[in-house]
Amino acid sequence: MAVVAAAVCPHPPIIVPELASGAAPELEPLRAACRTALDALSSATSIVVVGSGPASATYAADAGGSFGPYGAPDVRIGSGPRVLPLSLTVGGWLLEQSKSAELPRSYLAVPTGETPARCLEIGHELAAGNERIGLLVMGDGSARRSDHAPVHLHPRAEIFDTTVAKAFQDVDLDVLAALDPDLAAVLQAAGRAPWQVLAGALAGTTLDADLLYDAAPYGVGYFVASFT
Template sequence: MPVVAAAVCPHPPLLVPEVASGAASELDDLRAACLAAVESLATAAHVVVIGAGSPRTYEAEAGGAFVAYGAPGVRVGSGPAVLPLSLAIGGWLLEQTKAAQLPRTYRAILADTAPDLCVQLGREIADSNDRVGLLVMGDGSARRSEHSPVHLHPRAEIFDTTVANALQHRDLDVLKALDPDLADELQAAGRAPWQVLAGALEGTSLSGDLTYEAAPYGVGYFVASFS
């Protein structure tokens, strides 16, 4: 059965209020948009979370922790803390919503995975017998301003605008055509997960709704729902 719902979210650790501490309110709008998008996955029978990391599949009990980000009391899952940041944030978002009750699987994919392999993985996920809800975790360019984690790049904003428009208009061809070399240069961690999304949506009639687009810390963040 094809994917019945999908959500796209970024994965800054500051989404977790205990990590952001006194600055938590700065991302209130982003956090609210992410939670609303993830809530829409509750119509599925199984959630698959996709994010950048060493290639591996993790089961629902896999743990994620935020000790390295100053929040030792926050974790997800019941097992050892093995999830990479992208999937740990995805798990944390799920656990704040009704979708927390659903079975879930985590899939990590290398950030430099070739586009055709990303698309093929999306097709394989969509070939499940379950009603799949897909949670796609990925940041845009980390080079949007002089105060970004890496210095401003002249193509960063154009790249992010292209991604935002493709998500809004469900332009799968544009997502599939994102250049992995340019994405690497711009430090856009979401390129591979977004191309998994493109493959997974091929057999569906889901339409996109971009609900957040900004670069509050010089990193492009997008939130979108597909229903």
């Protein structure tokens, strides 16, 4: 079994305290849950950070990412060019706050609109080797959970997110694999493709799950789950 642990985390920029301003204290439970999930990746020998992006791409450990576009130009990760999309930039930042920070890492961007079949295939490919891999899978749930959400409330948003949360808790890979990309696009659920990569990577494993966080504090579904 190549995948020995996995973590699911969201990627809102405001998870970074310098960007959260007055909301920083109320987001500490979310950050704490992420740290717990990422600490569990320390049993791996290397980590692959998977997140959505505008195109399929892989990046080395030194790839750079910046929070400058979100108002924190002094907060960045990596020593290389600032090429990482937001999901992977947040993933790298979270890793640097955890016990898994010193492990070798790489980054994988999956197109937001990638087909479920290809996402599952990517997951199978990640799990095909003999190395003990830890996966950090970045993705937000629906951005239409309330009238105060980035996009106006959608009646199917909460049902979609509840389905995803239960699938994480139950390690129900079939449910994750069956998530409808068209519905996810309508609900602006950025995690759909990375979650389906996770479903492919965990196929055939016997990892247990712990759903550490499930809330929509700003009308966007945030999940943190640990698979060990």
